Amino acid sequence: MKHILIVLSNNRCNEKIRCIIPELSKHYKLSLYNIGEMSEHTKWYGDIDPRIKFREETYKYFEEVIEGDGFQFHGDSVKNIHLKNQYDGIIYDDNKLMPELMIPTLYQKAKEYDIPVIGNSHGNRDFNPSELNALGKSYDYCFILGQKERLIYEQVCDKDNLLKGGIPSNDSLKNIDVKDDYILVITNFLGNHHASGMYPNAFNQEFVDKVDLVGLSNYFDKPIVVKQKTRLDDPDFKKNIDYIHSLFPSGFDIDVVTDCDDIDGLICNSHFVISALSTLCFKPIQKGIPTVMVQGSGMVGNFYDSNSLCELDKYRIYESIEWQQENGKDEEFIKTTIEGGLEFNSTENYINQIRNII
Numbered sequence: 001m002k003h004i005l006i007v008l009s010n011n012r013c014n015e016k017i018r019c020i021i022p023e024l025s026k027h028y029k030l031s032l033y034n035i036g037e038m039s040e041h042t043k044w045y046g047d048i049d050p051r052i053k054f055r056e057e058t059y060k061y062f063e064e065v066i067e068g069d070g071f072q073f074h075g076d077s078v079k080n081i082h083l084k085n086q087y088d089g090i091i092y093d094d095n096k097l098m099p100e101l102m103i104p105t106l107y108q109k110a111k112e113y114d115i116p117v118i119g120n121s122h123g124n125r126d127f128n129p130s131e132l133n134a135l136g137k138s139y140d141y142c143f144i145l146g147q148k149e150r151l152i153y154e155q156v157c158d159k160d161n162l163l164k165g166g167i168p169s170n171d172s173l174k175n176i177d178v179k180d181d182y183i184l185v186i187t188n189f190l191g192n193h194h195a196s197g198m199y200p201n202a203f204n205q206e207f208v209d210k211v212d213l214v215g216l217s218n219y220f221d222k223p224i225v226v227k228q229k230t231r232l233d234d235p236d237f238k239k240n241i242d243y244i245h246s247l248f249p250s251g252f253d254i255d256v257v258t259d260c261d262d263i264d265g266l267i268c269n270s271h272f273v274i275s276a277l278s279t280l281c282f283k284p285i286q287k288g289i290p291t292v293m294v295q296g297s298g299m300v301g302n303f304y305d306s307n308s309l310c311e312l313d314k315y316r317i318y319e320s321i322e323w324q325q326e327n328g329k330d331e332e333f334i335k336t337t338i339e340g341g342l343e344f345n346s347t348e349n350y351i352n353q354i355r356n357i358i
Helices: 018-024 050-061 101-113 146-154 168-175 205-211 213-220 236-245 262-269 279-287 301-305 314-327 331-337 346-357
Strands: 002-010 029-034 062-069 089-092 118-119 141-144 163-165 182-187 224-228 254-257 270-276 293-295
Touching: 002 018, 018 050, 018 168, 018 346, 089 101, 089 346, 101 118, 141 346, 146 163, 146 293, 146 331, 163 254, 163 346, 168 262, 168 279, 168 346, 182 279, 205 213, 213 314, 236 254, 236 270, 262 270, 262 279, 262 293, 270 279, 270 314, 279 293, 279 331, 293 314
Parallel strands: 002 029, 002 089, 029 062, 089 118, 118 141, 141 163, 182 224, 182 270, 224 254, 270 293
Antiparallel strands: none
8 A cells, every 4th residue: 555645734724635634544554744833843823723633533544643843933944854765645735835844855855755746725815827836846736726726827837737626625514504693704814913904904993894794793683703813923812802802892792713623513504604805715605605705805816706706895795695695506606616616525536636646
């Protein structure tokens, strides 16, 4: 049986693909190399460490677990990288060059041993040839989300190096019942973050007022749940919880979620979703939950032709929600954007692509 090394560096990236591990273990021996934010030597910067559940549920599938260097602070870099000449392939969880993790060094060692390296989608990003500038420097092949990305990127690189893998973690949505307990709000940058000016529509008082979150809550008779991002460069999540609460009237019914061990449940229990432009939005869109993504809040990328894209205007947002409730799932968008997204079989497609290479 051939032997694959899985290199995990960033939880937000690899949570999309970690579910492949049980199925992959049926075909290969597996080893795990944790580095950077995934290393046990990096302190988690949120309220629930998702790496703990991952270890408890998944380490049994690995013959070996290697804990590499971690990060002590945002902007830190690792000092050592390790690779043995015993693997038939390497799966790397990102598509970025990542010299701070010494991934190019790992790649060069893999080339000395004639080991193919497969990268993975970082997430939804604006279409730019530089997004795949690590091809041939940190990996040989790269998983992309679907046909839409392939048509763009095959103009600048060999399409045989582009693997349509979809989002395997979203397959589990198929058998989850949809409830309508609350209005879910997904944030990108908060207004108190030092980089909040990166996009014109950060999550701040203007955002809350122009979306009319209080009015939406009253109109639909649903409480608000806000999902904030955990960030290594902003680890004081309790301060950010207080900031989010400060944007709403005193006593208003709102809950703030930082980390979450059941993100699928969080999505599927929502009546509808109001969000910054986020990879996480593929989940409610695939599930057919009305989703509004506010322009100017993040990278548009794959969402440019989505029915969910909307201006920061409460009237447009109300109209978008009602239109989606009447018309249902945007199947054409899902079909062209996420390989296996309609059938919830991205994992099967992903594994088949791996088996064609290793």
